[in-house]
Amino acid sequence: MSKRLHQQIAKLALEASPEEVCGVVQEGKAIRCENKASEPTQAFLIDAETYLKYVPDTIFHSHPFGVYGFSEHDIAVAANMDLISYVYVVETDTLEKWSAEKGIEVFNKVLNR
Numbered sequence: 001m002s003k004r005l006h007q008q009i010a011k012l013a014l015e016a017s018p019e020e021v022c023g024v025v026q027e028g029k030a031i032r033c034e035n036k037a038s039e040p041t042q043a044f045l046i047d048a049e050t051y052l053k054y055v056p057d058t059i060f061h062s063h064p065f066g067v068y069g070f071s072e073h074d075i076a077v078a079a080n081m082d083l084i085s086y087v088y089v090v091e092t093d094t095l096e097k098w099s100a101e102k103g104i105e106v107f108n109k110v111l112n113r
Contacts, residue, residue, distance in 0.1 A: 005030060006086075006095050010110040013062035013088040020044040020064060021088075024056035041065075060086035069096035070104060 008030040013021045016035070022044035023032040031054070037045040044061040059078070063069070069087050075098055078085035084099045088110065095107040 002028065004028075006107055006110050009060045009062075009086055010088050010093070010095060013064070013090055014111075016062065017064040017090055020062050022046055022061040023059070024051075024054045025058035025060065025084075025086075026054060026056065030060060056083070058084040058086070060088070062088040062090060064090045067092050069094065069106070070098055074098070 005025065005028055012023065012030055012032050015021070016032070019035055019040040020037070020043065021032060022035050023030055024046070025031070033046050033050050035044050036047045037043040041064065046059065061074075067089060069089055070085070074085060074087060078098055079100060082100070084097065086095060086097050088095045093108070093110055093113045095110045097105045097107070
């Protein structure tokens, strides 16, 4: 995916902060979805209805606090659902991409902040 997509995800994450943003990627474009998690500052949840509307092969979310990217849970969810997943780490301006094919790829200074 392109640098433009990376920047779209990062900007959506900043708009959602202090909550975690979440969404899907369709035709190279980041589409924000409502975060249905009970604690949206700590987790993300895309509800089944929204998921079935898009049936994505790529999802994204953010970590608005801290400096860590993917958690073991994040990777397990993506792997079990056969998805590509992105996480944007707001504090470090870093985007991580996970895929079964390549594992974790890291993109620094996404917005040059």
